[in-house]
Amino acid sequence: MKPVLHPDIADIEAAAVFAALADPTRLAIVLAMAEAEEFESRCSSFTDFGSPSLLTYHFNKLREAGVTRVRAAGTSRYVSLRREDLDARFPGLLDSIIATARRDPSVPRIPEGRLIAL
Amino acid sequence: MKPVLHPDIADIEAAAVFAALADPTRLAIVLAMAEAEEFESRCSSFTDFGSPSLLTYHFNKLREAGVTRVRAAGTSRYVSLRREDLDARFPGLLDSIIATARRDPSVPRIPEGRLIAL
DNA sequence: TCAAAATTTCAATGATCATTGAATTTAGGG
């Protein structure tokens, strides 16, 4: 299993972060993670947003941009927001992004009550 | 002269704003406008960032996303950030974006001393 | 009315994007 690669904090670029959030599906994923109770979520919790294959694609974009972290455990993968890292690199940005997504009803949402499970 | 169209505040979408900022050249333009003394700048002040034709393209993207406002006067055009509108729609977002661009050295900059003229 | 300046338009280019679906890999549990 090839290791999952993440950019160093210093290599996270503003334009790349915005590009990662430019897609409604990815913005929805980030919002769902921010809204979730748990620190990390299983990737397969996001099936509402697309097929497994498509989710792999979007999770890669988010990870490569430095927005998320992915941890492999057994046959599953767990995603989380890189809160500390992003706050260190661009203070306040992540919170601002989340607040923005919250205010925009056009960002897709997981049906009320459905959980982002661990 | 066909009028310049701007989206209503309510129609500004988060993903569209992020898409507008996803390009290094456009992020540089926004940063330069934020850094400028004046409220608005003549479009031709940004020639450092590309050819006239290319600038038209990028200014259109920014305007269509709701990030900037364009005013035509004579043979010139004047761009400005839609500060109030963006603050109303997504409070804090624009400031956060500007602070983020400032912190990222990879965002292109106009050579020190060169002005964004009116 | 002419000429120059500022900007747009247009077509063409190659690159990257989001999406699909089928085939494959990976790892754990019985």
Add this chain to the structure above:
DNA sequence: CCCTAAATTCAATGATCATTGAAATTTTGA
């Protein structure tokens, strides 16, 4: 050891992107 669940890989698709350069447009000032 096999079965199954979870996820990736891969190729193919059409759409949109950023960029170029040449031609057209618009408007003002001489």
